Amino acid sequence: MIPGARSRFGTLRLPRGQAADAALAGGMLVVVMVGTLPALLGERREPWATTVVGWALIVVGCGALAFRRRRPAPIALLTLVVSGVYYVTSAYDGVLLIAVVIALYTVAASGQLASALAIASLAVLSTGAGTIAGNDDVNGVALFMLAGWLVAVVALGWARHSRLEYAREVQRHAASEERLRIARELHDSIGHHLSLINVQAAAALRRWQKDPERGAQGAGSALGSVKEASREALRELRATLGALRDSGEAAPTGPVPGLERIGELVESARRAGLAARVRTSGTPEPLPAAVDRAGFRIVQEALTNVSRHAHATAATVHLGYGRRELTLEIVDDGRGSAPSGTGTGASGSGISGMRERARALGGDLTAEPGAGGGFAVRARLPYERDGMDERERAAS
Numbered sequence: 001m002i003p004g005a006r007s008r009f010g011t012l013r014l015p016r017g018q019a020a021d022a023a024l025a026g027g028m029l030v031v032v033m034v035g036t037l038p039a040l041l042g043e044r045r046e047p048w049a050t051t052v053v054g055w056a057l058i059v060v061g062c063g064a065l066a067f068r069r070r071r072p073a074p075i076a077l078l079t080l081v082v083s084g085v086y087y088v089t090s091a092y093d094g095v096l097l098i099a100v101v102i103a104l105y106t107v108a109a110s111g112q113l114a115s116a117l118a119i120a121s122l123a124v125l126s127t128g129a130g131t132i133a134g135n136d137d138v139n140g141v142a143l144f145m146l147a148g149w150l151v152a153v154v155a156l157g158w159a160r161h162s163r164l165e166y167a168r169e170v171q172r173h174a175a176s177e178e179r180l181r182i183a184r185e186l187h188d189s190i191g192h193h194l195s196l197i198n199v200q201a202a203a204a205l206r207r208w209q210k211d212p213e214r215g216a217q218g219a220g221s222a223l224g225s226v227k228e229a230s231r232e233a234l235r236e237l238r239a240t241l242g243a244l245r246d247s248g249e250a251a252p253t254g255p256v257p258g259l260e261r262i263g264e265l266v267e268s269a270r271r272a273g274l275a276a277r278v279r280t281s282g283t284p285e286p287l288p289a290a291v292d293r294a295g296f297r298i299v300q301e302a303l304t305n306v307s308r309h310a311h312a313t314a315a316t317v318h319l320g321y322g323r324r325e326l327t328l329e330i331v332d333d334g335r336g337s338a339p340s341g342t343g344t345g346a347s348g349s350g351i352s353g354m355r356e357r358a359r360a361l362g363g364d365l366t367a368e369p370g371a372g373g374g375f376a377v378r379a380r381l382p383y384e385r386d387g388m389d390e391r392e393r394a395a396s
Contacts (some may be wrong), residue, residue: 001355006077010030012125012281013269015225017076018066020372021065021066021068021069022066024065024066024067024068024102024370025062025063025064025066025171027234028062028065028098028099028102029058029059029063031095031098032061032062032095032096032098032099032369033055033058034057034092034333035094035095036054036055036058036092038050038092038349039054039055039090039092039094045091045092046090046091046092048253050089050090050091051090051092052141052288054086054089054090054092054094057082057085057086057096058086058094058096060078060082061078061079061083061099061100062096062301064078064082064099064103064324065079065099065102065103065357067100067250068103068106069106070105072106072107072112073107073112073116073119074113075103075106076100076103076104076106076107076115076116076119077119077122078097078103079100079103080100080103080119080123080244082096083096083097083099083100084126086256099351100104100123101149101150101153104116104119104120104123104150104153104154104157105153105154105156105157106161107119107157108153108154108155108156108157108161109157109158109160110157110161111161111165111322113154113158113161115153116157116158117154117315120147120150120151120153120154122151123146123150124143124146126259127146129142141231143173143287154213154261165309168195172300178203180356182351184297184356184357185297185379186237187301187353190233190236190237191301191304193229193230193232193233193236193268194229194233195307195308196225196229196268196271196272196304196307197226197229197233198308199272199273199307199308200229200271200272201226202349203273204223206336219389225272229271230272232264232268233253234379236257239258242395254330257293257296257297257300258287258289258292258293258295258296259292259296259299259319260292261296262278262296262299262317262319263270265296265299265300265303265317266278266303266317267301269303269306269315272307273307273308273311273313274303274307274314274315275313275314275315276303276315276316276317277314277315277317278316278318278319279316279317279318279319279320280318280319280320280321281318281319281320281321282320282321282322283321284319284321285321286330287326287383288383288384290361291326291361291381291383291385294357294358294360294381295326295328295379295381297354297357298328298330298354298357298358298365298377298379299317299328299330299349301353302317302330302354302377303315303317303330305329305350305351306332306334306375311334311335312332312333312375313337314332314333315331315332315333316328316329316330316331316332317329317330318331324383324384325363325380325381325382325383326380326383326384327378327379327380327381328377328378328379328380328382329377329378329379330376330377331370331375331376331377332374332375333373333374333375334374334375335375351365351367351377354367354377354379355367358379358380358381361381361382361383362382363379363380363381363382364379364380365377365378365379365380366378366379
């Protein structure tokens with residue numbers, strides 16, 4: 001092997017876009033010219049003037065392919081007309097029909113199925129008319145084969161169009177899902193801390209307006225809570241934005257939200273004036289990351305709604321660790337009505353966002369007034385514990 005040959009060929013790139021179409025047109029011109037060389041080298045069967053016209057038609061028919069993706073249907077119709085004129089006037093058979101096939105495929109691949117079928121039908125009908133008129137070069141069998149080839153070309157082009165459209169739809173759906181996921185993360189994390197800032201600032205302002213002298217004493221505590229909530233909001237924002245970095249950039253350094261940080265949510269609620277507490281049942285074990293994160297976000301959003309809308313003084317968070325599911329219950333002693341606009345709001349906000357998180361894991365979530373007053377949010381998040389059955393058999 002010649003030294004450096006691999007690196008030289010490794011940097012070779014095929015043309016794309018208009019350059020690719022121009023290269024195809026040039027290659028097709030070479031192929032057709034080679035196939036039509038008997039018109040120049042063989043025995044004369046037509047005047048030179050007719051030969052020159054035939055070669056001009058070849059150049060036009062092949063050159064049109066350079067614009068096949070700009071105007072697929074007009075280019076296909078042009079190549080068909082040019083080919084028809086060539087085969088009728090020239091005494092030498094060539095392979096100019098390949099240009100028609102390529103142009104017809106491009107029409108179907110661009111999604112213009114009706115135009116492709118119309119052009120293919122026109123080609124078959126015109127060829128059949130010539131056969132009926134006495135053209136002995138094309139018999140019934142050849143006409144049938146031509147029709148089959150053109151139908152196959154249209155089918156291949158349409159299949160490519162359908163495959164590309166499906167790929168685009170999958171990509172659009174994935175992008176939409178990613179946007180919804182980011183919206184939920186931003187709403188549940190940043191929105192929680194901003195709500196606490198709003199509650200604390202409003203409380204401090206009310207104290208100040210009611211009694212400026214005594215309100216100044218409580219302003220320090222409120223501002224401390226605002227500072228802490230804003231710091232957490234910035235940290236959550238950095239972590240969320242860090243998750244959106246490209247693969248070549250540094251990974252986020254902040255901890256991934258999980259139920260091990262449930263104490264932080266309770267402490268934030270307490271700073272907002274809510275008497276919050278946590279109860280746990282079952283044996284806490286490491287959870288799958290998706291379940292752990294969803295559980296944290298559901299509790300976070302529920303406590304945010306309690307602080308903002310419920311006019312409650314106390315809330316209880318219950319975490320139930322089952323064999324194959326995690327249950328959550330957040331109960332408050334407020335007025336017992338759903339937050340306005342959160343029951344049927346946009347995806348990723350309020351109760352609807354919590355419900356989407358649960359459903360994404362195969363679980364469910366209910367939010368309704370409690371039997372004894374207040375409001376209750378209950379969620380069930382199922383999961384599979386890898387290797388659990390083997391450990392249970394070994395223990396027995």
